[in-house]
Each structure stands twice: as structure tokens, then as C-alpha cells.
Amino acid sequence: MITQLQGKLVEKNSTHVVIDCHGVGYFVNISLNTYSALPEGEAIKLYTYLQIKEDAHTLYGFLTKAEREVFVLLLSVSGVGASTARTMLSALTAAQVRNAIINGDVATIQAVKGIGAKTAQRVVLDLKDKMLKLQDFEEVPMNAVSTHKEEALAALEVLGFMRKQAEKVVDIIIKSSSEELSVEEIIKQALKRL
Secondary structure (H helix, E strand, O other): OOEEEEEEEEEEOOEEEEEEOEEEEEEEEEEEEHHHHHHOOEEEEOOOOOEOOOEEEEEEEEOHHHHHHHHHHHHHOOOHHHHHHHHHHHHHOHHHHHHHHHHHOOOHOOOOOOOOHHHHHHHHHHHHHHHHOOOOOOOOOOHHHHHHHHHHEHHHEEEEHHHHHHHHHHHHHHHHHOOOOHHHHHHHHHHHHH
16 A cells, blocks of 8 residues: 655646656645645655555545545545545545534535535534544644745655654754745755754
């Protein structure tokens, strides 16, 4: 099972990306929320889910483990396939899907294109307890500092630096700066200190 991919983003589309991992290009289906948070042509890391069927092996990618967990749980509901789950995670964030299910908000689930009343009710009934049990649930980083930090760390990992060591240096750089640094600036400063 392919559980994550880390490499250079070589193609970015609203429905998929191609990630170059040491010369091998992986075609990965993504949600719109993941798409909007991805950089252009930089080192990235996606958490993945490989769906194996008789006629195809399809790879789905997510910016956070939480989004992947919600996707996998949605697939466990009868009548919800990968396409519907991805549509749901494009219309709503993983946190919004989780909160709607936990709160029994059938209307929010049903508002997603392609989901009828019965399917929305089934999603809420089947997943309420499972959503409550999700551990380390995190939303896609909303502020630029954490997004820039993650992108810089991913790039440094691709360059061969250990994540823990790079994270310490990047944290120092971000904290010591009085203004918001771009990903490139963080990487340049980190390379001088590593």
C-alpha cells in the first residue's frame, strides 16, 4: 500500500497532480481543498490512499492525514464511492464534514452535489461514532506561516536533510523573523544553517 508520496510537483490540475518521486511520476487524484493549498512546482508531501479494483489501481492524495481518514471513512458507507467522497471533500473541508456528521447535520451533507437525502442520512448514521473516535484530527493549515513551514520542510527533506533537524532550524528562522517569510526565503536561510 502506498501511504504517502514526497517529491516534486510537476503537474497541477484541479482534479489531479503528478508528483515526481526520484524519476517516477505518480498520477494522484486530489480534492479541491488540497489543490488550493498546493504550491506550484515545489517539493510536496501528500498522504495517499490506493484504491484497488479489478480494472484499475487509483491513487488519491490529501494534504493532511485527517482528510485521508475522513475520505476512507466515507468510502465505508454503502452508496458512497471514491468520486462522491472526493466531491464531498472538495465542497467541504475535512473538519466541516466531520462536524456535520458528528452534529447530525444532514442538510450540510445533502448540499453536496450528487448526495441525496437517503445517502446523507446513511453517512451521518454510519459514521457518527467513527468520526468521534478520530485521533489527532487537524484541519488543513489555514495560516500562511504553517503552510510555508510545511512546504519548506518538504523541500529540505527532498534535499536530503532529516526532518527533525530541519524543523528545529526552520522554527528558529520563523520565530526570529519580524515579517512573514516566503518558502524560498525560509529554505535559503535554512540551507545556510544546516
